[in-house]
Amino acid sequence: MFRTAELGSRIPKSEYKQREPALRQELLEAQAALRESGEFPVIVVFAGVDGAGKGATVNLLNEWMDPRWLVTRAYTAPSEEERERPEFWRYWRDLPPYGRIGFFLSSWYSQPLLDHAYRKTEVAQFTGQLDRINAFESALTADGAPVLKFWMHLSRGAQKRRLNALEKDPLTRWRVTERDWNHWEMYDKFLEAAEHTIMRTSTGSAPWTVIEGEDPNYRSLTVGALLRDAVNKQLEAVCLEKEIKARLQVHDVEDPVIIGAPQAGEALPGSAAEAGSDIRSTMTVLDSLDMTKQLPKPDYQKQLKACQAKLNQLHRKAKEQKVSTILLFEGPDAAGKGGAIRRITAAFDARSFQVLPVAAPSDEERARHYLWRFWRHLSRAGRTTIFDRSWYGRVLVERVEELASEQEWQRAYAEINDFEAQLIDHGIVLAKYWIHITRDEQLARFKVREQTPYKRWKLTDEDWRNREKWPDYELAANDMVQHTSTRSAPWTLVEGNDKRYARIKIINDLCDKLKTALK
Numbered sequence: 001m002f003r004t005a006e007l008g009s010r011i012p013k014s015e016y017k018q019r020e021p022a023l024r025q026e027l028l029e030a031q032a033a034l035r036e037s038g039e040f041p042v043i044v045v046f047a048g049v050d051g052a053g054k055g056a057t058v059n060l061l062n063e064w065m066d067p068r069w070l071v072t073r074a075y076t077a078p079s080e081e082e083r084e085r086p087e088f089w090r091y092w093r094d095l096p097p098y099g100r101i102g103f104f105l106s107s108w109y110s111q112p113l114l115d116h117a118y119r120k121t122e123v124a125q126f127t128g129q130l131d132r133i134n135a136f137e138s139a140l141t142a143d144g145a146p147v148l149k150f151w152m153h154l155s156r157g158a159q160k161r162r163l164n165a166l167e168k169d170p171l172t173r174w175r176v177t178e179r180d181w182n183h184w185e186m187y188d189k190f191l192e193a194a195e196h197t198i199m200r201t202s203t204g205s206a207p208w209t210v211i212e213g214e215d216p217n218y219r220s221l222t223v224g225a226l227l228r229d230a231v232n233k234q235l236e237a238v239c240l241e242k243e244i245k246a247r248l249q250v251h252d253v254e255d256p257v258i259i260g261a262p263q264a265g266e267a268l269p270g271s272a273a274e275a276g277s278d279i280r281s282t283m284t285v286l287d288s289l290d291m292t293k294q295l296p297k298p299d300y301q302k303q304l305k306a307c308q309a310k311l312n313q314l315h316r317k318a319k320e321q322k323v324s325t326i327l328l329f330e331g332p333d334a335a336g337k338g339g340a341i342r343r344i345t346a347a348f349d350a351r352s353f354q355v356l357p358v359a360a361p362s363d364e365e366r367a368r369h370y371l372w373r374f375w376r377h378l379s380r381a382g383r384t385t386i387f388d389r390s391w392y393g394r395v396l397v398e399r400v401e402e403l404a405s406e407q408e409w410q411r412a413y414a415e416i417n418d419f420e421a422q423l424i425d426h427g428i429v430l431a432k433y434w435i436h437i438t439r440d441e442q443l444a445r446f447k448v449r450e451q452t453p454y455k456r457w458k459l460t461d462e463d464w465r466n467r468e469k470w471p472d473y474e475l476a477a478n479d480m481v482q483h484t485s486t487r488s489a490p491w492t493l494v495e496g497n498d499k500r501y502a503r504i505k506i507i508n509d510l511c512d513k514l515k516t517a518l519k
Contacts, residue, residue, distance in 0.1 A: 001195050001198065001199075001210070002153050002155075002191065002194075002195075002210060004210065005151075005153035005210045005211065005212040005213075006153070006155040006158075006212065007212065008212075008214070009212045009215065009218050010214075010215040010217070010218055011215065011217040011218045011221060012217075013217065015217075016217040016220075016221065019221055020220075020221070023064075023221060023224050023225060023228065024064045024065075024224075026228050027061075027064055027065050027224060027227065027228050028064075028065060028066065030227075030228050030231040030232050030235075031065050031066060031069060031101065031231070033231075033232075033235055034099055034100075034101070034231055034235065035069055035099045035100070036099075037099065037235060037238060038098050038099040038367070039098060039099075039144065039235075039238045040098055040099075040143070040144035040145050040146070040234060040238065041095065041096045041097060041098050041099070041100055041101070041102060041145045041368075042096075042100075042101040042102065042145065042146050042148070042227075042230065042231055042234075043095070043096070043102050043104065043137075043140055043145050043146070043147045043148070044101060044102065044103050044104065044148045044149075044150070044227065045104050045107050045109070045147070045148065045149040045150065046058060046103065046104065046105050046107075046150050046152065047106075047107070047109050047110070047113075047149070047150070047151055047152070047194075048150070048151045048152030048153055048154075048194075048211075048213065049152065049153055049154045049159055049190070049213070050159065050163070050180045050183050050184070051154060051159055051162035051163050051166065051176075051180070051213075052152035052153060052154045052159070052162075052211075052213030052214075052219075053152055053213045053216060053219050054105055054150075054152050054213075055074075055105065056216065057150075057152070057219060057220060057223055058072060058103045058105060060220055061103065061223070061224065061227070062103075064224065065101075069099070069100050069101070070100065070101050070102075070103065071094065071096040071100055071101070071102040071103070072102075072103045072105075073094045073102065073103070073104050073105070073107075074104075074105035074106050075090070075104075075105070075106045075107060075110065076106070078090070081380065084322070084324075084380045084381035085378050085380065085381075085426070086378070086422045086423060086425070086426040086428075087108075087422070087426070088108065088132075088136060088375075088422060089375055089378055091104075091107065091108055091136070092369075092371070092372055092375035092376070093375065093376055095140075095368055095369065095372060097364070097367035097368055098367045098368065099367070101227075101231075108133050108136065109133065109197060109201075112126060112129040112130065112133075112197075113190070113193050113194065113197055116193040116196070117186060117189045117190045117192075117193040118186075118189075119189075123196075126193075126196065127196075127200060130196075130197060130200040130201050131200070132418070132422070133201055134200070134201055134203060135414075135415075135418045136418075137201070137203070137205070137206040138203070138205065138206075139369060139371070139415045139418075140206075140369065141205035141206055142205075142411055142415075143369045143370075144234070144238070145369075146230045146231070146233075146234045147205070147206035148209070148226065148227060148230055149201075149202075149206060149207070149208045149209065150208075150209055150211050150223055150226075151194065151198060151208055151209070151210045151211065152211050152213040152219065153210050153211065153212060153213055154212075154213050154214055155214075156184070156187045158213075158214045159184055159187065160184060162214070163176050163180055163181065163184065198210070209226060211223060282475075284474050284475060284477070284478035285477075285478050285481050285482070285493070286436050286474055286477060286478065286493070289436055289493060289495050290495060291436070291437075291438050291441075291495050291497045292497070293495045293497075293498060293501050294497075294498040294500070294501055295498060295500040295501040295504060296500075297500065300500035300501075300503075300504065303504050304343065304503065304504065304507075307347075307504060307507040307508060307511065308343070308346060308347040308507065309347070310511050311344070311347040311348075311507055311510065311511050311514075312347040312348070314511055314514040314515060314518065315347060315348050315349070315352070315384070315514070316349070317514075317518050318382060318384075318429070318514055318517075318518060319349070319352055319382040319383070320382070321382070321518060321519060322381035322382040323381070323382065323427060323428075323429060323514075323517055323518060324378075324379055324380070324381055324382060324383055324384070324385075324426075324427070324428045324429070325383075325384040325385070325428065325429040325430075325431070325514065326378075326384075326385050326386075326387070326423060326428055326429070326430050326431070327341075327344070327384070327385070327386045327387065327431045327432075327433070327510070328386075328387040328389075328390040328391075328392070328430075328431070328432050328433070329341065329386070329387065329388055329389070329390075329433050329435065330389060330390065330392050330396065330432075330433070330434050330435075330477075331433075331434050331435035331436055331437070331494075331496065332436070332437055332442055332466075332470075332473065333442065333463045333466055333467070334437070334442050334445040334446060334449070334463070335435040335436065335437045335442075335496050336435055336437070336496050336499045336502055336503075337388055337389075337435055338388065339499055339503065340433070340435065340502060340503050340506050341355060341386055341388060343503045343507065344386070344506070344507060344510065345386070347507075348384060352382070352383050352384060353383060353384040353385070353386065354377075354379065354383075354384075354385055354386070355386045355388060356377055356385065356386065356387050356388065357388040357389070358387055358388060358389040358390055358393065359389075361373060370391070370394055370412075371391060371415065371416075371419055374387075374390070374391045374419075375419075378423075391416055391419065392416070392480060392484075394408070394409055394412040394416075395409050395412050395413065395416070395476060395479070395480050395483075395484075396473065396476050396477065396480065397466075399476050400469055400472045400473055400476055413480075413483035413484055416484055417483075417484055417486060417489075420484075420486075420488075420489040421486075421488065421489070423489075424488050424489060427517075429513055429514055429517045430489050431492065431509065431510055431513050432485075432489065432490070432491050432492065433491075433492050433494055433506055433509075434477065434481070434491055434492070434493050434494065435494045435496040435502055435506075436493060436494065436495065436496050437496045437497050438497060439467075439470055441496075441497045442467065443467075446459055446463065446464070446467075481493070492505075492506070492509050494506055
């Protein structure tokens with residue numbers, strides 16, 4: 001695999017001086033166009049043999065381009081704060097916003113490769129780690145980000161010459177450590193791990209490029225040209241996509257009437273509208289709920305006190321054992337999510353939890369992958385994070401309101417499952433609640449809000465507008481449960497017509513989940 005990167009490729013100094021100014025100008029122009037577009041970020045990963053010029057290449061690119069619009073990150077062993085969160089938290093946190101380029105050294109490939117080279121992991125575990133990387137990079141490329149991955153290579157002899165040369169120079173001697181020489185001794189083991197890495201993770205959307213690293217002129221011009229081409233190619237693709245969409249919109253407006261085709265206001269033959277029904281014709285998982293379930297007020301008050309006491313004990317035990325908890329609540333407007341959250345937090349230490357109401361994304365959040373704003377809010381070990389609406393907005397409101405394309409919300413199911421699997425693998429207790437109410441019950445609650453001064457602020461025009469799309473939201477919720485209620489992260493569907501019943505069911509379920517997770 002690496003023989004083509006051991007051919008002794010070189011570029012004479014005279015040729016380098018001739019080509020370098022033009023390439024720098026082209027990179028700056030591509031960077032400016034990327035900033036102006038603001039449609040996607042660019043992710044550049046550097047990995048490879050010690051001494052092959054990874055750091056030198058990144059430094060040079062920062063010199064050639066405008067460093068104010070570059071993000072450069074290099075990773076060492078995780079800090080205590082990072083170890084208290086899932087492994088990929090720090091990588092999601094550091095992703096560049098749309099319009100910028102991110103350079104990543106010692107990135108998500110480093111630790112899996114090192115562990116396998118040192119024989120700390122078997123092939124099966126190593127392969128599983130690489131598959132998780134594939135899922136991460138797939139989420140980025142599906143969002144429009146080009147992911148460039150450069151493996152900077154040196155032959156065993158070239159690496160030894162490089163390390164010796166660095167050691168002889170007093171100004172660079174500090175760069176060579178005992179660890180570098182240990183890795184040189186393990187050259188074959190590292191190459192074996194690298195080969196498996198590249199074979200497993202060189203995908204059509206995020207391929208590896210192996211760069212011969214011995215000659216700095218060759219590696220610099222090669223990497224720079226590939227980066228320039230990748231940015232320009234994606235910019236052209238975005239422009240073409242916009243042009244096609246614009247033409248399709250014009251075509252829709254000017255589309256001639258086709259004889260025999262249904263006209264505006266007509267129902268398609270065999271459609272629900274033709275049958276006189278404005279409700280979906282298929283059953284959903286929500287139809288299986290017994291919405292008549294109730295809990296009398298005296299029983300509720302007694303059970304609530306006992307449940308909250310039990311939850312408080314489990315909450316304190318989770319804090320002692322550094323077990324984090326994430327709760328998320330979804331459901332129709334006025335379903336009682338806020339009331340359920342208040343009954344839960346009443347049993348918690350206020351210093352140990354945060355409640356995050358999720359609304360439309362801010363400008364900062366819109367400039368990144370939709371999962372970024374949820375990754376960034378993951379709390380440290382032993383704490384509780386409660387999401388009032390969550391990452392499921394992509395497959396619910398964004399789907400129904402057509403704020404996300406069908407391709408975007410369809411692929412979100414797999415992205416969400418992978419996200420939640422990482423939370424659970426890290427030992428986080430994840431509890432997902434859909435609080436359901438009937439359409440009639442929602443109307444009754446809306447009317448109460450209208451007539452109650454201190455509740456009137458809760459009712460908005462958007463709530464009434466969303467109500468008109470009730471069947472669409474039910475279908476979206478059904479698909480959400482179908483695709484994301486897994487054995488490790490199941491949905492708990494809560495009959496919410498009676499608020500008292502719903503609150504007790506949720507608190508009891510949360511207690512069961514905490515009890516199972518705690519030692």
